[in-house]
Amino acid sequence: METEPGRGRDDRGSPLGRIMRGGAAALANIHRHGLRRWLAAEREELIQTIKVTVACVFGWWLAAYVLKVDLAVLVPIGVLLTISATAYDTVIRGVQQVGAVFVGMAAATTLIWLIGVNALTLGVLVLAGLVLTRLLNLPERNVQIPITALLVLALGKTYGFARLGDVLLGAVIGIAANLILPPRFVDNALRELGDLSGELSELAQDMADGLRSGLGKDVAEDWLERARDLSRRLEQTEQASDQAEESVRLSPRRRRYDRRLRQVSEAATCLDHACHQLRGVARGLADLVSGVRGLPAQEAAEVPRPLAEELDALSRLFGTFGRLQLGRGREEDLRELRAALREGERQQHVSLSMFGRTRDDRLRTLQGSLLEDCARIRHEFDPDHGPHRDAFPRPPARRSGEGSA
Numbered sequence: 001m002e003t004e005p006g007r008g009r010d011d012r013g014s015p016l017g018r019i020m021r022g023g024a025a026a027l028a029n030i031h032r033h034g035l036r037r038w039l040a041a042e043r044e045e046l047i048q049t050i051k052v053t054v055a056c057v058f059g060w061w062l063a064a065y066v067l068k069v070d071l072a073v074l075v076p077i078g079v080l081l082t083i084s085a086t087a088y089d090t091v092i093r094g095v096q097q098v099g100a101v102f103v104g105m106a107a108a109t110t111l112i113w114l115i116g117v118n119a120l121t122l123g124v125l126v127l128a129g130l131v132l133t134r135l136l137n138l139p140e141r142n143v144q145i146p147i148t149a150l151l152v153l154a155l156g157k158t159y160g161f162a163r164l165g166d167v168l169l170g171a172v173i174g175i176a177a178n179l180i181l182p183p184r185f186v187d188n189a190l191r192e193l194g195d196l197s198g199e200l201s202e203l204a205q206d207m208a209d210g211l212r213s214g215l216g217k218d219v220a221e222d223w224l225e226r227a228r229d230l231s232r233r234l235e236q237t238e239q240a241s242d243q244a245e246e247s248v249r250l251s252p253r254r255r256r257y258d259r260r261l262r263q264v265s266e267a268a269t270c271l272d273h274a275c276h277q278l279r280g281v282a283r284g285l286a287d288l289v290s291g292v293r294g295l296p297a298q299e300a301a302e303v304p305r306p307l308a309e310e311l312d313a314l315s316r317l318f319g320t321f322g323r324l325q326l327g328r329g330r331e332e333d334l335r336e337l338r339a340a341l342r343e344g345e346r347q348q349h350v351s352l353s354m355f356g357r358t359r360d361d362r363l364r365t366l367q368g369s370l371l372e373d374c375a376r377i378r379h380e381f382d383p384d385h386g387p388h389r390d391a392f393p394r395p396p397a398r399r400s401g402e403g404s405a
Contacts (some may be wrong), residue, residue: 056078059170071162078170094171101167103132104148125149189264190325192237193271197292197322198290200230200275201315208311220286227279266391267325274380280373284366306350310374313344318382344378
């Protein structure tokens with residue numbers, strides 16, 4: 001089959017277009033998983049949003065009414081600047097923010113003492129602040145050093161000490177909030193994998209329906225483009241897997257999450273492999289209907305029906321695998337997955353016997369490749385003998401001692 005271009009992150013489209021696609025994806029997920037499961041999956045995002053809001057309000061109240069500071073609003077600003085996706089990252093960002101404010105205050109105070117307040121001082125402070133940001137390996141968009149320096153330049157060094165104290169207090173509150181109620185990115189990662197698995201299920205079903213209805217080149221190319229897009233998005237789930245591991249890094253109960261962290265890692269790998277193989281099927285069908293490299297340019301309707309039935313079974317596999325990630329090992333989902341594996345294997349035997357009658361060598365090679373990709377997908381999803389058995393959550397009856405991450 002023809003070589004495909006490499007995969008990479010896909011950030012194409014206008015901001016409004018990305019918003020519209022996000023809304024459409026949310027509606028599709030509600031339709032695919034049901035409102036109840038979707039709300040359960042989104043609950044963590046709501047909890048974290050409320051947590052940050054409460055931390056900001058508490059910080060402002062503490063500064064305004066208990067500590068009686070003049071610029072109490074700087075404390076919730078410190079919370080927002082510090083609090084991050086995980087408890088570990090929040091600690092790192094807290095240290096960075098406090099250090100950046102201290103460096104900016106010290107630089108501004110020193111320069112004002114040496115050359116006074118003028119345009120040269122402002123230019124040197126901005127330049128030095130940006131250079132120090134890079135030298136100290138602060139995040140790319142962290143401009144606390146030059147911002148603090150400019151505010152000290154405008155408001156005096158007294159402001160610098162107030163800002164340092166308030167940002168320190170905000171950082172402490174932000175760190176405490178994330179340690180007390182850490183984000184559960186294990187669940188978030190599994191939700192992303194479940195959503196992508198559902199979309200792969202829809203793609204496999206569309207391919208099966210298309211083979212029955214006799215569609216041609218344009219639709220086959222659309223299947224291939226959808227498979228490529230899903231491959232790109234699956235690459236991004238590696239970040240979610242890493243974030244899930246980091247989210248329990250400072251947890252005193254980290255060992256309780258080991259099983260589910262392995263599940264996230266193995267599920268991401270399993271889905272990535274299966275998506276790559278489904279993309280191979282789409283590539284083969286696109287080549288077939290286009291007649292590339294001497295192939296006979298068959299219409300999709302001329303492909304034996306058992307291949308469509310096998311794609312039906314693969315669609316069930318992808319869909320059930322996604323529900324398993326969201327439903328935490330329900331027995332009925334595992335039964336459905338094993339039934340789809342058996343049906344896919346049965347249909348492959350039928351397809352193999354029909355493809356065996358092909359006389360064209362190029363076409364026979366392509367047909368063999370299609371069947372091999374389908375067999376590999378089934379192997380990836382085999383919960384008993386496949387390479388990713390840790391990707392399948394244990395049934396609830398055997399999870400009594402396991403915590404929720």
